Amino acid sequence: MIHVLADQNLYKIEELIPPQTQLNLYDPSKGIPDLGETDALLIRTVTHLNEDTLPSIPPSLKFIGTGSSGTDHLDNEYFEHKGITLADANGCNARAVAEYVMTALLLWKEEHQPSKSFGKVGVIGVGKAGSAVVDLLRDFDIECVQYDPPREERDPEFKSAPLEDVLDCEILTFHIPLNKKGDHPTFHWLNEEKLTGRKFKLIINAARGGVIDELALMKFYVKGTVENYILDVWEDEPDLNTEVAKHAFIATPHIAGYSEQAKINATKIVCDKLATHFDLDPTISKYKNVSKKVDLAHIKYDLTNILTRLHPIKGYDAALRDLFDRTDKKVLFRNLRNEWPYRYEYSFLKIRAELLDELPELEILGISRL
Structure with a gap:
């Protein structure tokens, strides 16, 4: 035993x-x-x-x-x-992370540039999660630049973009591990040096706290050269820097892969x-991929309202902001991660067909017709 x-x-x-x-x-x-x-x-x-x-x-x-x-x-x-x-459990949550990033991008675009294209997106780290993000970006016909020198070294079929090319992108999204040692350290990968002299519309970190220098990010946000940022992970979580979080377009408690x-x-x-x-018999999973029907009868039919009904990203954001001034925010941060019900990924959701016809972005995300 x-x-x-x-x-x-x-x-x-x-x-x-x-x-x-x-x-x-x-x-x-x-x-x-x-x-x-x-x-x-x-x-x-x-x-x-x-x-x-x-x-x-x-x-x-x-x-x-x-x-x-x-x-x-x-x-x-x-x-x-x-x-x-x-x-x-490498790769277990790749699709969930990709859906978080794409949901965040769509919500940001609806609010800040509804009539414009996304621009070019730089994906930093193209492992399982980063690759899933690239797949979704391509589904939406969004131009992306893939940057991952360590993968290029181990994968002869992958070619990483040069550093300057990815830093020339208007949007950056991070999917790298936190490494303080080795040939490719990632601690504070995005720092004051890389932010100086550049402009970004949006920066997203759904990887690990610490791969972005949060204080430098906030500094350049205040200067106006970083227009918006979205953070799901934090340098000292669960003791997140609330000043950094207050400026975020979306701030969530490390739940992108949930x-x-x-x-x-x-x-x-x-x-x-x-x-x-241990040479044991594996468990035969009792869980089958069952789709979930979602009733959207009582909400305004625009993309923002439907996305926030189907994905809890904005609910987490509101709940996290409510605890900024609490002395027990570390405990409450953990509770947000542990106690909220898990969402269904988009491919397991079904909604009325007319909504998919009216808002094609929903079908691209993988939502099915009732």
């Missing part, structure tokens, strides 16, 4: 964990409990593990899995040196990797 300790907020963990395991759950807000005879530890991005936070590792612990698309909250070198296998489908994908992927590591 494999003993597994898992974050209680890993979605459907009790249903998706392999059957030959004994599962115990923990509350991440209270820290990691005594690992005892734990064989596998399953966490989320809210838990940062390194030599300081987990100095004593029991000999039984052989596997750490995170229900997220990256491991930048883990000290990979430390745990690999200890003989522990690390696993993530959807019903993404959360099930994340838990299933990491549980399957756990099963492979």
